[in-house]
Amino acid sequence: MKGKTAVKTSPQPKPRMATPEEISRAIDEIGSADLLRLNRYAINRICCIGPHAASGRTEDDLLQTAVERLMDGTRHWFPEKAGIVSCLIGAIRSIASAWAAFGKRNANSPEYAILEAELIKEGQDGEVLSPFDVLSTENASPNVEEQAIQAEIETERKALADEIEASCADDDPASMVILGWQSDMDGPAIQKEFSWTETEYRTTVRRIQRRAHKIAERHYGR
Amino acid sequence: MADKPRTDAKRLARILDGLAEYIQNSPAEALLEDARQEGHDPEQIAAHVRGVLKVAVKTHQQRELNRAREAYAQEVESIRTRPIQLPAKPETRRSWLQAVFAQQPRLQAAFTMQNREFSTLTDEDIEAHLRKLEMLGILKDIKLPEDNG
Numbered sequence: 001m002k003g004k005t006a007v008k009t010s011p012q013p014k015p016r017m018a019t020p021e022e023i024s025r026a027i028d029e030i031g032s033a034d035l036l037r038l039n040r041y042a043i044n045r046i047c048c049i050g051p052h053a054a055s056g057r058t059e060d061d062l063l064q065t066a067v068e069r070l071m072d073g074t075r076h077w078f079p080e081k082a083g084i085v086s087c088l089i090g091a092i093r094s095i096a097s098a099w100a101a102f103g104k105r106n107a108n109s110p111e112y113a114i115l116e117a118e119l120i121k122e123g124q125d126g127e128v129l130s131p132f133d134v135l136s137t138e139n140a141s142p143n144v145e146e147q148a149i150q151a152e153i154e155t156e157r158k159a160l161a162d163e164i165e166a167s168c169a170d171d172d173p174a175s176m177v178i179l180g181w182q183s184d185m186d187g188p189a190i191q192k193e194f195s196w197t198e199t200e201y202r203t204t205v206r207r208i209q210r211r212a213h214k215i216a217e218r219h220y221g222r
Numbered sequence: 223m224a225d226k227p228r229t230d231a232k233r234l235a236r237i238l239d240g241l242a243e244y245i246q247n248s249p250a251e252a253l254l255e256d257a258r259q260e261g262h263d264p265e266q267i268a269a270h271v272r273g274v275l276k277v278a279v280k281t282h283q284q285r286e287l288n289r290a291r292e293a294y295a296q297e298v299e300s301i302r303t304r305p306i307q308l309p310a311k312p313e314t315r316r317s318w319l320q321a322v323f324a325q326q327p328r329l330q331a332a333f334t335m336q337n338r339e340f341s342t343l344t345d346e347d348i349e350a351h352l353r354k355l356e357m358l359g360i361l362k363d364i365k366l367p368e369d370n371g
Contacts, residue, residue: 033250067278
């Protein structure tokens, strides 16, 4: 080891979790613009999961759930690592995803909620089928009702996507950004693709956001 | 450009994800200006959101308080209903408490408050004190006189 300087790295201190009191104080200190940001973000996520998955829950419910999760320790806020607003945004995003996933799971397995008698079905030859056979075949593919719900969701999602895209049809940069998103590109990738500055990109997205927000208000009353 | 979304839900999700990134990172002034241009009062929205967040905080605090109250009530109830074996005769109980104070003199001040002398304690006082001492786990550390019924 001669001639080598050993660089001692001290172990990283464990990030400190905020207490409910700190969370409460930090929430009190959130400024108007960030409160607006939280509201817009929650509306965005409710629109994203759609009314079926939201199942009557609003952006306010999403915000409340996010705060509850932080306060009860289901999610954590590390004050030294991020601000409270970023933390709440992360919580909002993940709760909305969970709501969407729950809706999807239960749309395909409503058998959990039906009576045993309803499971007794007859085959083509009139023989009574085992409830387990019925379950396994019905779970494999959605029934007519589920298919109708799924079609309704897709129609509603299509209408909203079409309307947002149509609102940007006469705005070439906005259409290009949407095209980029549809190709699974993020902001920096789109900027690079079209040789835009960040300001150009942001100004364009801002125009899309204004139109999209207006459309969402019309669709969902928010 | 590749990887086109396969469903309309996915197509909409990609637009909304792009907008979510904008909302998350755009400057405060741009957000406030956007709201004004949409015909909304940003301060009114902010006040509403603040109210929603505060209700969530308050609900949590209330729930915690109720939980603590319930736990306290349960604890008190379990202490109250715990069977405690004390001598049947009042004089033996008195000798037990005397033994406690002799071996733990600091406790005497706590149990003979309001300037009351040991001799003025009623049988009921003594029984209540012994119950408390038992619940606190103090009696087991005291060498007690024999209980001869």
